[in-house]
Amino acid sequence: MTAQGKVSLRALEGIPDIHPGDDLAGILIENLKRQNRPLKDGDILVIAHKVVSKAEGQIVELANITPEAEALELAEKIHKDPRKVEVILRESTRVVRAMKRPDQQEGTLIAEHRLGFICANAAVDESNVGREDTVILLPKDPDASAHRLCARLQDAFGVRVGVVITDTFGRPWRLGLVNVAIGLAQVPARIDMVGERDAFGRELSVTMPALADELAAASGLVMGKSDKTPAVLFSGVEWQTCDSSAGQLIRPQQEDMFR
Amino acid sequence: MTAQGKVSLRALEGIPDIHPGDDLAGILIENLKRQNRPLKDGDILVIAHKVVSKAEGQIVELANITPEAEALELAEKIHKDPRKVEVILRESTRVVRAMKRPDQQEGTLIAEHRLGFICANAAVDESNVGREDTVILLPKDPDASAHRLCARLQDAFGVRVGVVITDTFGRPWRLGLVNVAIGLAQVPARIDMVGERDAFGRELSVTMPALADELAAASGLVMGKSDKTPAVLFSGVEWQTCDSSAGQLIRPQQEDMFR
Numbered sequence: 296m297t298a299q300g301k302v303s304l305r306a307l308e309g310i311p312d313i314h315p316g317d318d319l320a321g322i323l324i325e326n327l328k329r330q331n332r333p334l335k336d337g338d339i340l341v342i343a344h345k346v347v348s349k350a351e352g353q354i355v356e357l358a359n360i361t362p363e364a365e366a367l368e369l370a371e372k373i374h375k376d377p378r379k380v381e382v383i384l385r386e387s388t389r390v391v392r393a394m395k396r397p398d399q400q401e402g403t404l405i406a407e408h409r410l411g412f413i414c415a416n417a418a419v420d421e422s423n424v425g426r427e428d429t430v431i432l433l434p435k436d437p438d439a440s441a442h443r444l445c446a447r448l449q450d451a452f453g454v455r456v457g458v459v460i461t462d463t464f465g466r467p468w469r470l471g472l473v474n475v476a477i478g479l480a481q482v483p484a485r486i487d488m489v490g491e492r493d494a495f496g497r498e499l500s501v502t503m504p505a506l507a508d509e510l511a512a513a514s515g516l517v518m519g520k521s522d523k524t525p526a527v528l529f530s531g532v533e534w535q536t537c538d539s540s541a542g543q544l545i546r547p548q549q550e551d552m553f554r
Numbered sequence: 555m556t557a558q559g560k561v562s563l564r565a566l567e568g569i570p571d572i573h574p575g576d577d578l579a580g581i582l583i584e585n586l587k588r589q590n591r592p593l594k595d596g597d598i599l600v601i602a603h604k605v606v607s608k609a610e611g612q613i614v615e616l617a618n619i620t621p622e623a624e625a626l627e628l629a630e631k632i633h634k635d636p637r638k639v640e641v642i643l644r645e646s647t648r649v650v651r652a653m654k655r656p657d658q659q660e661g662t663l664i665a666e667h668r669l670g671f672i673c674a675n676a677a678v679d680e681s682n683v684g685r686e687d688t689v690i691l692l693p694k695d696p697d698a699s700a701h702r703l704c705a706r707l708q709d710a711f712g713v714r715v716g717v718v719i720t721d722t723f724g725r726p727w728r729l730g731l732v733n734v735a736i737g738l739a740q741v742p743a744r745i746d747m748v749g750e751r752d753a754f755g756r757e758l759s760v761t762m763p764a765l766a767d768e769l770a771a772a773s774g775l776v777m778g779k780s781d782k783t784p785a786v787l788f789s790g791v792e793w794q795t796c797d798s799s800a801g802q803l804i805r806p807q808q809e810d811m812f813r
Contacts, residue, residue: 300565301562301564302772302776303561303563305560466726468672468805469764469805470744471765475728504730505731505732508728512768513768517561545727
């Protein structure tokens with residue numbers, strides 16, 4: 296929408312702790328209005344999934360979980376609470392790898408989440424829950440969550456905006472964590488540059504910047520994991536609204552050259 | 555250095571095409587001065603490796619390359635210029651996978667670069683060279699390149715700054731390309747949060763945001779692949795100078811749970 300070559304990102308300060316049933320969209324709108332920062336056309340709000348999951352009640356009390364045989368076996372192998380393993384398996388379509396490094400107190404399951412994302416522990420998270428013995432799942436349908444938030448934000452401010460919901464993933468081959476997009480509204484997952492030409496006229500046959508993941512990773516620059524800053528406002532990004540899904544960032548298994 | 559929760563990034567406009575022997579640091583300094591934008595304490599300059607590689611003469615004329623037997627065999631298998639394959643093999647310590655998808659005109663070698671990065675074609679690049687039958691390699695020692703640039707920038711403006719040199723990588727499991735850090739000066743590769751606590755006091759045992767990769771990915775928001783904007787200036791990032799290396803972003807093979 297803009298093409299100024301300048302982007303700014305700012306964490307929304309003062310978002311309260313979110314609880315099941317909270318009106319997250321209303322809280323974000325109120326925060327933006329209170330800070331006298333109405334959304335402008337083309338702004339993008341990047342939101343950590345945890346507050347979305349909490350508002351939607353995607354919290355599991357481990358006391359209510361009875362692990363089945365597969366969970367008990369894996370838990371034994373990687374020294375992990377079998378109830379957590381059970382929750383991870385329920386969120387997964389397959390376990391890619393189960394392992395425990397010597398320096399880990401408890402091991403990790405690399406799993407394919409039912410939504411297709413491959414990540415540690417099927418994105419089941421036990422930090423920032425606020426209670427012991429509870430874990431947080433991804434939203435049931437993160438794209439739908441993003442669309443609901445986006446619609447409310449657009450209604451409140453009367454402009455076109457985008458929403459990216461993120462989680463923090465580890466990566467094959469590279470150390471350190473980055474945020475990635477797991478839910479999208481209006482923001483393109485990737486910019487398809489197939490057929491465009493580079494600065495010297497050579498056809499760029501395979502260049503597809505992952506715009507949504509660039510936004511997600513950038514949000515980590517101001518979204519402190521230990522801070523209560525789960526929402527980051529981007530201005531100045533060059534993008535066009537489209538009918539997107541975070542699923543468009545998942546590489547089909549048959550074309551994954553990196554396996 | 556700052557902690558305002560607000561970051562801005564801006565592409566440096568008007569960087570000319572770079573040729574072997576060009577004084578890239580001088581060109582960047584002149585550009586910043588001409589735009590009346592002196593570097594401030596804590597600024598970070600993120601630079602696409604291609605201009606660094608070109609200035610350093612890391613360009614190979616394929617006409618001068620005689621492929622050996624291994625290159626000829628792989629080239630046949632994946633339908634790729636055997637001279638390119640030879641250059642890729644010379645840059646690599648091992649080939650992770652050689653393949654050609656039905657939709658590809660020529661195939662791809664996923665290879666471990668001699669610097670440890672695992673990426674397509676050992677980062678040997680044939681776009682944006684400006685001449686047919688030439689390819690660009692990574693800088694010989696990207697950390698050293700970053701340090702030289704950083705020292706010149708600091709001298710010119712009398713402030714502490716950081717430099718990140720990037721390349722554009724594909725990713726296992728996720729579609730679309732993102733920029734990653736392949737050379738660092740002063741900017742931490744990762745922020746080690748081991749032992750810190752999340753907002754609810756739970757110890758964050760494994761949270762290590764990959765700051766340098768967050769910066770690299772964010773730079774893609776304004777660093778158009780087909781534009782001549784190879785340098786992006788970040789202001790407002792919270793960071794401390796340290797003795798870093800992009801090698802700190804490479805996951806040791808024995809602890810890579812994702813393989």
